[in-house]
Amino acid sequence: MSNFEKILIANRGEIAVRIMKTAQRMGFATVAVFSDADRHSPHVKFADEAFYIGSSEPSQSYLNIDKILTAAQETGADAIHPGYGFLSENPLFAKACAEHRITFIGPAADAIELMGSKRLSKLAVMEADVPCIPGYEGEDQSDRALLKAAEAMGYPIMIKASAGGGGRGMRCVEHADDMPSMLSLARSESLNAFGSDELILEKAIQQPRHIEFQIFADAQGNYLHLGERECSIQRRHQKIIEEAPSPALTQELREAMGQAAIRVAKSCQYLGAGTVEFLLDKNGDFYFLEMNTRLQVEHPVTEMIYGVDLVEWQLLVAQNQALPLLQEDLIATGHAIEARLYAEDPDNNFMPQTGSILDYAIPEIDGCRVDTGIETNSVISPFYDPMLGKWIAYGQSRQEATRKLKQLLNKTTTLGITSNQNFLHSILSTPAFEDGATTTDFLEKVSLQSENKEKTVELLAIGCLLKSPEQHPSTSSIPAIRKWTFQGTLFESHISWRHEGTEVTVIKNEETHRFSFEQIERQNNHCNYLLNNIRSKITFKVINEAIYLQSGAFQICLEDMTMRPANTQADIDSATMVAPMDASVIDILVNEGDLVEKGQPIAIIEAMKMEHVIKAGQNGTVQGLSISKGQQVKRQQLIASLVI
The missing domain is CATH 3.30.1490.20 (ATP-grasp fold, A domain)
Structure with missing residues (x-):
């Protein structure tokens, strides 16, 4: 640990931008690194300098230690901040930085190695009298x-x-x-x-809460914690909403868990920022889960309630300076909630999504903050985590923070790619969330679909109107009929333009929905309108035969199929397996000519840190196995077909 002048951020996206903001405010020069996929990304533009480190595959760029060190040497960077993910918890990287006399802004390699093993870390903290599962x-x-x-x-x-x-x-x-x-x-x-x-x-502990404590330690031997964050609302064991403080903790329990977290840090002679994670059961007993030896994704909620900059603290500690505050100086006020916005489809098992951001706009709301690494025209590739950024709100109470975060989500435009934006808004609107009943099985217990059906049909009607060529007002009773697809399902719209207004009928899944429509103002990609006498506004973008629409946090995309010839075969036949997303083939589990049963795994693909098993749609014999291990495949690309 020593003084340094120029910091290379060995990461990408929103965390790279967030670190650069603090580093530049403190007078440090910053260096970005980038792959082919990130050549035009905001973090590259934000840095003082940027260095190309290789192809889009993480192993060839952001996970390549030699290339990161070369970038530091070539640019004269004398410190490296790893962010989170990638090499942030790789002890070999920390050791390599020390060998090249580059300050690693993080703990010592030995602490990373110990706490990076769930097996060894659990053995170590049990010796420190920390309860374990x-x-x-x-x-x-x-x-x-x-x-x-x-x-x-x-x-x-x-x-x-x-x-x-x-x-x-x-x-x-x-x-x-x-x-x-x-x-x-x-x-x-x-x-x-x-x-x-x-x-x-x-x-397995049934219905626990996921509670984590932010800890910090300096070279002078000071250890402290900055309270807890509740991270119980998760999908696929990954957090999507975090808040501080937890609505479940008493001051007595907070103190007990905080002291346990400090004992964990002391057990590995920790230095810098870290997070100790616990499970809290319904009886109030807590158990050590793991320690993350880095800055957490959800660190902003802690910053907001304590009024500190944790990245600034990291840079101070990395220069052998003492922590700015001691435990007795720390006072939390108010409440903060963070929602992680992901490019994924909540209606399709949270499948990662790729594509381009057609329109991106963030509102300014008092007490709100957005950490993001995208902009209009950013391309979301299959190579990295699908998180688009973090939407954070602060209030004097939990209720105020919730209201502000819902407003922030409602007023943010992320048009062009399927995301969990409305899903997050729906979570915040549930009575269970309002009551603080946020155990790790939250999404299994709470239904979020019922309120979406009516809104979906309304947006389908608006999309049909905005995409259809407008006709002259007529008293004719014969409407213009057009065919569309939405989420792979065909439906019809019947539109009548009349002097007294426009009528549109949507026929979907044998259900008929009728609306009266009046366009008030239409400019560029925005439209103000009356639908059934309720005034609203919408953002939209037409790309070829598709139209993307967003109203509040709600988004849809529909495609005009009117002029396309009828397809005699289903889009995805049960005897044909295709890739559901852009991905890399991890493994092939069958051979040409194999007999397989319905549901039997055919191949495993990976995208955005998620593995997905391709399964047979029915019984049959494998033919046309058109992929190889390690191959990159595109969305809807043929994987294999079956002879029935």
Whole structure:
């Protein structure tokens, strides 16, 4: 640790921009690194300098230690901030920085290595008198040993990748019959994601809360915590909404968990920013989950309630300076909530989405903050995490923060790509969220679909009108009929333009919906209108035969099929397997000529840190296996077909 002048940020997207803002405010020069996919990304433009490090595949760029170090040497950067993800928790990277006399803005390699292993870290914190979930952390990693341990523990249990997090390599197993296949999947995912197939087992705690504590330590021996963040609302074991403080903690429990977090940090002689994660059960008992030896995605909510800049603290500690405050100086006020906006389809198992941002606009709302790394015309590629950014709101109360965050989501435009924007808004609107009933099974317990049906049909009607060529007002009773697709489903619109206004009928799934429409003002990509006498406004963009629309946080895309010839075959036949997204082929599980059964895995593909299993649509014989391991495939590209 020493003084430095120029910081290379070994990351991309929103976290790279966020780190640069603080570094530049403190007078440091900044260097961005970029791959082919990120050549024109905002983080590249924001930096003082930028250095090209290779092709879009993370292994050839952001995960390549030699290329990152070369970039630092070529640009004269004497410090590296790893952000989160990529190399941030790689002890070899921290060691390599030290060997090249470059300050690594993070903890020592030994602490990263210890806490990077769920197995070894759990053993270490148990010695520090920190409560842990009962489980198996043994060196014997054979299936036989793991199956035996699971049987002794009793189901349900959690399988976890020892070397990583973020939900990858993690499986919940309810029954013994499923254990062998779940072990195989967890090993494969862990090996692909972290380079290690070491696993641990833990007894599954039913309906827990996910509570984490922000800790900090300096070279002078000061340790402190900055309270908790509740991160219980998750999909695929990955957080989507975080808040501080937790609505569930008493001051007594907060103090007990905070002191346990500090004991975890002391157990590995920690330095810098870190996060200790716990599970809190319904009885108020808490258990160590893991320690993340880096800045967390959700750090802004802590910054907002404590009025601090955690990146600034990281840079101070990295220069051997003492922490600006001590534990007794820290006072939290108000409430902050963060929502992670992802390019994914909540209606399709949160499948990652790729494409271009056609229109992007963020409103200015008092007490709100958006950390983002995209702009209009940004391309969302399949190579990286699908997170578009973080939308954060602060209020004097939890209710005020919730209102502001809903308003922020409602007024943000992210047109052109399917995202979870409305899904997030729907979560914040549920009585369960308002009551603070946010356990990790929140999304399993709460229905978010009912309110969307009516809004969807309204937007379909508006889209049909805005995309259809307007006719002269007529008293004719014969409407213009057009055919459309929405989410792969055909529907019709019947539109009549009359002197007294426009009438549109949407016929979808044998249901008929009628609307009266009056266009008040239409300018560029915005339209103010009356629909059934209710005034609203919408943002839209027409690209060829498709029209993208956004009203508040709600988005849809529909395509005009009127002039296309009828297709005699379904878009995706059950005997044809196609890639649901741009992805890389991880494994092929069948051979040409194999007999397969409906539901049998055919191949495994990966995109945006998510593995997806391609399964047979019905019984048949494999033919036309058109992919190879390691190949990049495009969305809707043929994987294989079956002879029935």
